[in-house]
Amino acid sequence: MNTTGEQRGEGPGPDLGTAHRPLLEADALHVSFPGRGRRAPRKEVLRGISLSVRPGETVGLVGESGSGKSTFGRAVLGLVPVASGTVTFDGTRIDNVSRRARRALGRDIQVVFQDPYTSLNPSLLIGDTLAEPLIAQGVPKERARAGVGALLDRVALPRDAVHRLPREFSGGQRQRVAIARALAISPRLIVCDEPVSALDLTTQRTVMDLLLEIQERTGVAYLFVSHDLSVVRALSHRVAVLERGEIVEEGDAERLTRDPDHPYTRRLLLSAPVADPVRQQERRRERERQFDADTP
Template sequence: MTHRTEPLLSVRELRVSFPGKGRRAPRTEVLKGVDLDIRPGETLGLVGESGSGKTTIGRAVLGLVPVASGTITFDGHRIDTAKRAERRALSRDIQVIFQDPYTSLNPSRTIGDTLSEPLRAQGTTTTEARARIAALLDQVRLPADATDRLPREFSGGQRQRVAIARALALSPRLVVCDEPVSALDLTTQATVLDLLLDIQEETGVAYLFVSHDLSVVRRMSHRVAVIHHGELVETGDADTVTRTPDHPYTRTLLLSAPVADVTEQKRRRTERTRLAENSPAISTPSST
């Protein structure tokens, strides 16, 4: 796929810190000068283990955590300093799919109500909203009668399809996907990933795809950025980074991926241990 050279999203020297535990405890720096770009229609996979800072980057882009320093620019306009009204306007262009497809949906609201909410907030008429919801349900391959049902009436994979439909309601240009399949079984994961790829092909939407799983990131991404302790340690073409990585930490992530062969799994465990011993600055990710 060919992309324009100008980034849709540009992050420069991004730093985020959180208060320490206790009144006098120093702040903890979670992101330590992160740089990344996402072009229109592109997927940047952001991968790292729990606590690496990957989710914080997505939340900073969405305006959900305060930025200590650095800049976040969307379509040439700085958004890290955006006020509440500006953020509401940005919701037309930047949306999110969260990890848990159940808690991200209001259990007492029908699917129709959930999907119509962002449309009503943008002034869409009832007739237009009804037509748009029908198109969204078709796009995510859910039946038209889903509008009158509650989230509990759907499987986990179907609920995540509803969450995807809600994110697409306003035809955004960028969607932050925060571990969107990690709560699903492997078969359902594959179905949802294929759906996201099809939607990108149809609409040209860009994804910031956050995951701890290199195999998922490889399947979804054009480029991959690897984050460790709040710093990007490796960035490049998805196939290269996820198959022949340069950085020891990326190699430990690759070796942590489970395989069916017991002998190969043992070899990988031994190699992970060797890498950790030779690179004391990196931790050894657990198998996922």
């Protein structure tokens, strides 16, 4: 993976032909939260979002902090209520379903959260952390624990990790554990909510390469949420750009990131970090000129 802006690597990849119906589909999705104060109006965070993810596809959802991108991921996961609109998975509505139905969806939809330092239970051994989702789905304990070694192999961690606690691992290794946990029950979709933003650039590359390798091997689909367009385009087939709760641009990842139509997308592209400080300063000045030109 390359965080400087190159598109994902060449290769046959998953079949993303038009014959596939969407695996995940959100239609006219609205999400709002109570305002501050008893009489304050509700704050609308998502305003009619429509977005789909096909089997084996990675769709990047990118925007600045407060744009609503993480709220969209949480709405898909059932962690926030949907005010209106629908979310369907493999043709079945999943918005605002019962807790029992949501637990059953855990077999098909998993998540990797942003912070590897807080997303793992610090008091659980890694072996127990990885066995837990299997046991929750009814797999016998002994069989679940026997499968943990294979999970560690898939994310290139040593098998003796089962006897260690999360604090004994680096941030990148912890995120590998989180990915292994998400893979434990062979999901069809993984929501990746800023999964590399807490990591240094070198570790980001390692984790992103791992996600690509897993997708090529298993055909899992990703909804990849991030504020960093340069990271999103390195992994995604398609990208949707979210500004203030609305999608302002969507399209093929390479086209959108090389020749964006919307001024907000252009500003996001210019804000992506580069290693050269002189070039970074030039990009900052260009971003400021772009903002001035686009502001009425």
